Amino acid sequence: MHIGDGLLSWTWPIYYIITIIALYFALKWARENLDEKHIPLLAVMAAGIFAIQAMNIPIPWGTSGHMMGAALVAIVFGSPWAAVIVLSMVLLVQSFFGDGGITALGANIFNMGIIAGFTGYGLFEALKKPIGRFPAIFVAAWASIFVAALAVAIELAIAGTFPLDLGLFYMGLYHAVIGLAEGAITVVAILAIQNVRPDLLPWGKGGS
Amino acid sequence: MEVGINMGIMESIKIAEQETTKESFLHSLDGRIKLISLILIIIYAVYTTDILILVIAELYLLALIFISNISFSFALKRILLLLPFGGFIAIFQPFIRPGDVIYVFPILGLDITYQGLMFGILLMSRLVVSLTAIVLLSSVTSLTDIIGSMRKLGMPREFAMMLSLMIRYLFMFYDELEKIRNAQKSRNFDIWNKKTAYQWRLKQIAYTIAMMFLRSYERGETIYYSMLSRGYSDHSNIYNQNQKLRSGDFIFIGFTISFILTLELISYTPLI
Structure with a gap:
């Protein structure tokens, strides 16, 4: 889902502006809501997510993919801004090694940090009461991938590098399948965290 | 993904x-x-x-x-x-971009357009x-x-500090991941082995990821305490030569x- 340099034509500065504004609010959130303990914590989490993203996972159809982790971070930290911060760091370092472009970094953070983080967190919050906590995590993690993929298709179409109908169809179809794996992995991972360190989860605070 | x-x-x-x-x-x-x-x-x-x-x-x-x-x-x-x-996207350009058709694949019925070809080459060269x-x-x-x-060059203090901490632990976590995977390998686990159920393999991957998440979280806490004992506060700044x-x-x-x-x-x- 990492967009490379040149594929956004002239539109890349727009996403930089959106991303810089979002990062301003994310840092403001971090200053107001987190104690200084969380700065090392978010940093080390970013290193952990980087390693998690480096792990190839088999996907049906004989291809492979890797975790994105935006929904995981947003749900465990109880805020989409945490996902924005962690994913920005991961994507920034990846861009210095050619995984996603330098000019496309704004768009990549916009898709995988902001859109995926807010979709994941928002759906989880909206659905946890009606359908239960863990089904909500599954849907949220799946949607975080799916919606981010649609955003990529729309951005490429705006830039004029890939037609909208084909892009929405293929990006959507492919990531709808991949999202199932992200959803399942996120659910099992959060279940495992709940068993071992329930105090880390927003709903388990003070419970351990 | x-x-x-x-x-x-x-x-x-x-x-x-x-x-x-x-x-x-x-x-x-x-x-x-x-x-x-x-x-x-x-x-x-x-x-x-x-x-x-x-x-x-x-x-x-x-x-x-x-x-x-x-x-x-x-x-x-x-x-x-x-x-x-x-x-990938550059290679598709000749087939999806409207323009003057310069070649038609006889069997597939795919048209290659001149404008598409040039645009594909441009995207590829930029890349x-x-x-x-x-x-x-x-x-x-x-x-x-x-x-x-x-x-x-003006990156916000907190962000630069988090990044410099992050890259210090990047390789450590990669090694941790390798350790977990080697331990799994020594028990004959192979995530690409199609003879085991896909769901079961996915579950093992999820455990690996949960383990990585917990290890990084707990490591983050430990690092915070060791930084605190060396005088770290929320006004600390990274050292810049x-x-x-x-x-x-x-x-x-x-x-x-x-x-x-x-x-x-x-x-x-x-x-x-």
């Missing part, structure tokens, strides 16, 4: 970081200068629509790779490995130039230096900017 060669990204970071310990003119330059110069080249490559200009820029970057003592074959291999990320610039940058500038330079720019730095950035301006002038000259 996506199709990835990402197991390769950690390896390529490792080798690139080793390359940064070599010595050459480019290695000795200030990090800020290299960062700005190569980002300017990338921005220009994304902006220009002239393939000839991109060819000249690519030759210039290859020459820089050549004089900076870094392994040529490794640099080329990294560029080739990274191409599929965006190259190659950008990747060459980034491979060069990461081979002559260490990650610590890149982050330090970005801090000096105050490096003065030298004449070589000014020459390099001056040369880069005049190089880009010359390219822009060439693109307006009707001769070529």
Whole structure:
């Protein structure tokens, strides 16, 4: 889902502006809501997510993919801004090694940090009461991938590098399948965290 | 998630970081200068629509790779490995872009258009130039230096601090992941083995990821306490070596900017 340099034509500065504004609010959130303990914590989490993203996972159809982790971070930290911060760091370092472009970094953070983080967190919050906590995590993690993929298709179409109908169809179809794996992995991972360190989860605070 | 060669990204970071310990003119330059110069080249490559200009820029970057003592074959291999990320979209251009049809595949009924072909080549050239610039940058500038330079160029304090902490633990977590995977391998677990149920394999991966998440969280807590005991507070700042720019730095950035301006002038000259 990492967009490379040149594929956004002239539109890349727009996403930089959106991303810089979002990062301003994310840092403001971090200053107001987190104690200084969380700065090392978010940093080390970013290193952990980087390693998690480096792990190839088999996907049906004989291809492979890797975790994105935006929904995981947003749900465990109880805020989409945490996902924005962690994913920005991961994507920034990846861009210095050619995984996603330098000019496309704004768009990549916009898709995988902001859109995926807010979709994941928002759906989880909206659905946890009606359908239960863990089904909500599954849907949220799946949607975080799916919606981010649609955003990529729309951005490429705006830039004029890939037609909208084909892009929405293929990006959507492919990531709808991949999202199932992200959803399942996120659910099992959060279940495992709940068993071992329930105090880390927003709903388990003070419970351990 | 996506199709990835990402197991390769950690390896390529490792080798690139080793390359940064070599010595050459480019290695000795200030990090800020290299960062700005190569980002300017990338921005220009994304902006220009002239393939000839991109060819000249690519030759210039290859020459820089050549004089900076870094392994040529490794640099080329990294560029080739990274191409599929965006190259995929470039390759499709001749088939999806409307224009004058220059060739029709007899069996598939696919049209290749002239405009599409040219646009595909343009996208591919932009991608190659950008990747060459980034491979060069990461081979002559260490990650610590890149982050330090970005801090000096005005990145917010907290963000720079988190990044510099993050890159310190990057390799550690990669090793942790490898340890978990080796332990799984020693028990004959193979995530690519189709004889075991897909669901079960996915569950094992999820446990690995939960383990990584917990290890990084707990490591983060430990690191915080050890930092606290050494005087860390929310007003702490990362240490930044105050490096003065030298004449070589000014020459390099001056040369880069005049190089880009010359390219822009060439693109307006009707001769070529």
